[in-house]
Amino acid sequence: DVKVTQSSRYLVKRTGEKVFLECVQDMDHENMFWYRQDPGLGLRLIYFSYDVKMKEKGDIPEGYSVSREKKERFSLILESASTNQTSMYLCASSLLTSGQTYEQYFGPGTRLTVT
Amino acid sequence: AQSVTQLDSHVSVSEGTPVLLRCNYSSSYSPSLFWYVQHPNKGLQLLLKYTSAATLVKGINGFEAEFKKSETSFHLTKPSAHMSDAAEYFCVVSDYNNNDMRFGAGTRLTVKP
Numbered sequence: 047d048v049k050v051t052q053s054s055r056y057l058v059k060r061t062g063e064k065v066f067l068e069c070v071q072d073m074d075h076e077n078m079f080w081y082r083q084d085p086g087l088g089l090r091l092i093y094f095s096y097d098v099k100m101k102e103k104g105d106i107p108e109g110y111s112v113s114r115e116k117k118e119r120f121s122l123i124l125e126s127a128s129t130n131q132t133s134m135y136l137c138a139s140s141l142l143t144s145g146q147t148y149e150q151y152f153g154p155g156t157r158l159t160v161t
Numbered sequence: 162a163q164s165v166t167q168l169d170s171h172v173s174v175s176e177g178t179p180v181l182l183r184c185n186y187s188s189s190y191s192p193s194l195f196w197y198v199q200h201p202n203k204g205l206q207l208l209l210k211y212t213s214a215a216t217l218v219k220g221i222n223g224f225e226a227e228f229k230k231s232e233t234s235f236h237l238t239k240p241s242a243h244m245s246d247a248a249e250y251f252c253v254v255s256d257y258n259n260n261d262m263r264f265g266a267g268t269r270l271t272v273k274p
Contacts, residue, residue, distance in 0.1 A: 050204070077260060086170070088251060088264035089205075096260065136204060140260075146212050147193040147255040150262065152204035 049073070050153035052137050058159045065124040067156050069137030076142035078120035079150060080104075080112060083134040095120055096142060127160045134158075163188040165254045167265035175273045180224075180239040182268045184252030187233065194235045195253040195262070196226055205251065211235065222246070247272045 053068035071078065077096050081089040081104075091104030093112040101112050109131060113121045120139075124131055134157050138150040168183040186192060193212045197205040209220025216228040222245075226237045235252060252265040 081264075086266055088266045090264075091261070094260060138205075143260050147260070147262065149195060149207045149210055152197075152206070154204040155202075 050137055050139055050151050052135075052153040052156050054156050055154060056157050056159075058161065059124075059127050060161055061128060063124075063127050063160075065127050065158065065160075067122040067124075067135055067137075067158070069120045069122070069139075069153055070118055071120075071137075071139040071151070072118065073139065073151070074117065075139035075151075076117070077140045077148075077150075078114065079138040079140075080110075080120065080122045081136045081138065082106070083136055083155070089136060092122065127158075129160050132158060132160045163192060163254045163256045163261070163263050165252050165263055165265040167250075167252050167268050169268050170266065171269045171271070173271040173273065174242045176244055177241050180237070180242045180246065180270065182237040182250050182252075182270065184235045184237065184265060185233050186235060186252070186254040188254055188256055190256045193255045194226075194228060195255075196220065196224070196235075196237050197251045197253060198248050199251065199267075200248045208237070208250075242270075242272045244272050244274065246270060 050071045079094040080092045095101045095114045111123045137153040140150040141148040164187045166185045195210045196208040209218045211228045219225045249267045255262045
């Protein structure tokens with residue numbers, strides 16, 4: 047079974063703090079993704095990575111950065127947390143697209159509250 | 162660019178009755194289509210996927226979906242709802258051979274005893 051784990055289930059941070067969210071997958075997937083989930087908006091892509099040290103902006107990258115130093119690990123960084131970044135953050139991984147789009151496997155999510 | 166619309170934000174059914182969750186998509190190319198389920202405080206789990214093979218796709222837990230190109234629809238159905246089906250369901254579309262997946266806003270399914 048594919049397993050995607052996220053470092054924290056719940057996190058409370060103060061405005062202006064630097065926040066790190068970690069994601070690890072154990073299936074040697076090339077692709078990894080970070081989404082945020084807000085009620086009524088579904089999932090919105092923040093960043094994705096298709097290889098080590100490679101990254102691509104998604105729909106809402108402002109205020110976020112990412113790091114992928116190892117294939118199995120993909121980190122999301124909030125440089126200076128703001129209250130509008132209070133949300134559920136979901137990490138996912140998948141095989142590299144090749145003739146078809148492969149399904150993504152999701153972690154349990156991190157519910158971040160910024161006060 | 163591809164997009165997806167889930168036509169109902171909330172569906173309520175009685176246990177043992179059929180479930181219908183509606184999804185329309187827009188795609189410039191041959192799409193891949195997915196349904197995911199999210200139970201409270203859990204991550205998303207794949208229910209089923211369509212990737213240009215059979216138009217009727219069977220998934221886990223008795224769910225199935227039919228790809229109808231003429232109607233640009235991919236509705237999710239189940240003949241008989243169970244209490245454990247109560248969750249949020251997401252329809253997802255991706256253009257052929259594309260990493261970019263687009264999620265619908267979600268449909269919350271409530272199952273009454």
